[in-house]
Amino acid sequence: MGVEAPSKSPTPSFLDRIQSESRILPFVKYQGLGNDFIMVDNRDSLEPKVSPEQAIKLCDRNFGIGADGVIFVMPGTDGTDYTMRIFNSDGSEPEMCGNGVRCFAHFISELENFRGTRRFTVHTGAGLIIPEIQNDGQVKVDMGQPILAPQDIPTKLPANKGGAVVKAELVVDGVTWNVTCVSMGNPHCVTFGMRSQVLQVDELKLEQIGPKFEYHEMFPSRTNTAFVQVFSRSHLKMRVWERGAGATLACGTGACAVVVAAVLEGHAERKCVVELPGGPLQIEWREEDNHVYMTGPAEAVFYGSVPL
Numbered sequence: 001m002g003v004e005a006p007s008k009s010p011t012p013s014f015l016d017r018i019q020s021e022s023r024i025l026p027f028v029k030y031q032g033l034g035n036d037f038i039m040v041d042n043r044d045s046l047e048p049k050v051s052p053e054q055a056i057k058l059c060d061r062n063f064g065i066g067a068d069g070v071i072f073v074m075p076g077t078d079g080t081d082y083t084m085r086i087f088n089s090d091g092s093e094p095e096m097c098g099n100g101v102r103c104f105a106h107f108i109s110e111l112e113n114f115r116g117t118r119r120f121t122v123h124t125g126a127g128l129i130i131p132e133i134q135n136d137g138q139v140k141v142d143m144g145q146p147i148l149a150p151q152d153i154p155t156k157l158p159a160n161k162g163g164a165v166v167k168a169e170l171v172v173d174g175v176t177w178n179v180t181c182v183s184m185g186n187p188h189c190v191t192f193g194m195r196s197q198v199l200q201v202d203e204l205k206l207e208q209i210g211p212k213f214e215y216h217e218m219f220p221s222r223t224n225t226a227f228v229q230v231f232s233r234s235h236l237k238m239r240v241w242e243r244g245a246g247a248t249l250a251c252g253t254g255a256c257a258v259v260v261a262a263v264l265e266g267h268a269e270r271k272c273v274v275e276l277p278g279g280p281l282q283i284e285w286r287e288e289d290n291h292v293y294m295t296g297p298a299e300a301v302f303y304g305s306v307p308l
């Protein structure tokens, strides 16, 4: 005797109920050297599908998905292929994200089923950014020109070398640091140490010192801060305390700012490997066009959907 088929249709599962009763946001989690992002397909609108308040919850590593930020792939602006917007894990919106734009390039290729090398024009808060997927899957990004005028960083520190802030003194919690300020569309304070002391970056207590730089009165829009050790004229090691995200494993715009600062302070050549806790980035501040180029990886980690 066969097993009786169920007499009534199965009751809707909890998943069916979630899908029908609330908005479900599909996402892909990506990371670039451990700097990780929730990637959202927002190609149908220039209005982010997630609010800054929702981004804070989604980025929480215990109560949410967990990430350093949320990145939106949006329709192009002024003739670009796409627009990128990003919310930091504290809900603030920065102008640009270097590791994020590498993830952005791979995410687009997935969405559009592109294969092989591919170059995109992306409108961002830092202007036109051009990521290109290489044959080996690494992404090379034209990050544009560094911005050095104090008022454009922005910083209240006065220019002291060729219209830039180079190896200037900044007192943080009673300690005098030497800093160089560079914007890659977003503000960066770069330090190689204090007046007399060379930095051992692995010994820094970032959680203590990072916020004191981030919220320093000399940075009206707050700042990202890079702490750098020079191994050679083409090999730098850095740790970073990011504006709006805290200590991260890597910062792409920060690595670009570090090479610019290292050249301005005379520590390095224009082409360097920048070693971050999450891995290395190849950075070049090209003399011919004054653009900074960054090359590094980006990988999908997992796929999911979340009720909003």
Ligand SMILES: N[C@H](CCC[C@H](N)C(=O)O)C(=O)O
Pocket (backbone or CB within 6 Å): 035, 088, 093, 094, 095, 096, 097, 098, 099, 100, 186, 187, 224, 242, 243, 244, 245, 248, 250, 251, 252, 253, 254
């Ligand atoms: N926290 C940064 C944005 C992300 C930058 C970083 N993750 C990168 O890879 O460039 C800011 O508020 O300027």
